[in-house]
Amino acid sequence: MAAYIARRLIQTVLILFGISFVTFVLLYLVPADPARQIAGRSATAETVENIREQLGLNLPFYQQYLRYLGGLVQGDLGRSYLQKTEVSALIISRLPASLLLMTGAIFCELLLGLTMGVVAALKRNTRTDDALMIASFVGVSAPQFVIGILLLYVFAVKLGWFPIGGYGTFAHLVLPSVTLGFLGAGWYARMMRSSLIDVLRQDYIRTARATGLPRTKVLFGHALPNAILPIIAMIGIDIGLFMSGIVVVESVFGWPGIGQLAWQAIQRVDIPIIMGVTLVSACAIVLGNLLADLITPLIDPRIKLR
Incomplete structure (x- = not known):
């Protein structure tokens, strides 16, 4: 029983890793710009770019994903862009x-x-x-x-x-x-x-x-x-x-x-x-x-x- 549960938990970790990667890819390909959503319609291009830089959205895909994965390994689901609150708390x-x-x-x-x-x-x-x-x-x-x-x-x-x-x-x-x-x-x-x-x-x-x-x-x-x-x-x-x-x-x-x-x-x-x-x-x-x-x-x- 213990061996079976351990094996299934390992499979769970691998499944979650795969799901995180696929979901991150899909969200990265979405044409909507989170920085623009945060800044608002009247924001200048400079303001939007500053927000993008603060959130790390200007980084290449692999760097963004590795940053997210590093936090995920530590149990950190990140912070909401708009609510400025820990996702885990929400x-x-x-x-x-x-x-x-x-x-x-x-x-x-x-x-x-x-x-x-x-x-x-x-x-x-x-x-x-x-x-x-x-x-x-x-x-x-x-x-x-x-x-x-x-x-x-x-x-x-x-x-x-x-x-x-x-x-x-x-x-x-x-x-x-x-x-x-x-x-x-x-x-x-x-x-x-x-x-x-x-x-x-x-x-x-x-x-x-x-x-x-x-x-x-x-x-x-x-x-x-x-x-x-x-x-x-x-x-x-x-x-x-x-x-x-x-x-x-x-x-x-x-x-x-x-x-x-x-x-x-x-x-x-x-x-x-x-x-x-x-x-x-x-x-x-x-x-x-x-x-x-x-x-x-x-x-x-x-x-x-x-």
Whole structure:
């Protein structure tokens, strides 16, 4: 186990190095000038050039990247060009909101998706199955901003059950979590249905039924623990995605998470923040997958980590 974790952590470092390089290259090639954004439209060419020199933007690409990489090795994500604040501090300040949204979204997608998938598998080839799969298809296909705006219009504007936007109470969390959960629920429902149908056809399930075990015990004690294994890998990916922030949903609901921070940085060409959020997001995805890999053998001892 220790050797496996060590090997995965080394892979994580290499992945982050590659992502940092690719992202830095792409940002370097962006035609927008961060120095001009900072100086303002009325600034003189001399002022812009002075800002560019102060930030090191006049250096060749390899020197800029090595400077950034040197700080990154020491745990320094740099300073925001416009906010004049450490990027790590900005990300940490948005972390509680992102963690809260991640927890709510994963809870909603699991509750909806697994329930739909199990019912569809048990009622396969019936109208109930067809209706649930159509609903899952709608969830997967519908744009997030459309779902979010519809939920806001119905439950916040018309019914007044929830606030239109903001952050701070449980009521603020419900609509953005359901919006994200509705999208994920579609994937989970389809995956759970397929996996459970396959498990229910196995010989050991037939044997368990032949011994006279109650149907609920066969389902929850034998079928679901094996059918849920593919779901765990999906949860690991979702942890990373939700930790990185969902820009559209956070913008619709005014949620002050990491995604909103990234969107503001993109609009202002604030390169240190864009780099910092990208690396934190990549790290969250890799660690989420690692967590899923470590949990899987606990559910099914036949799976060995290599």
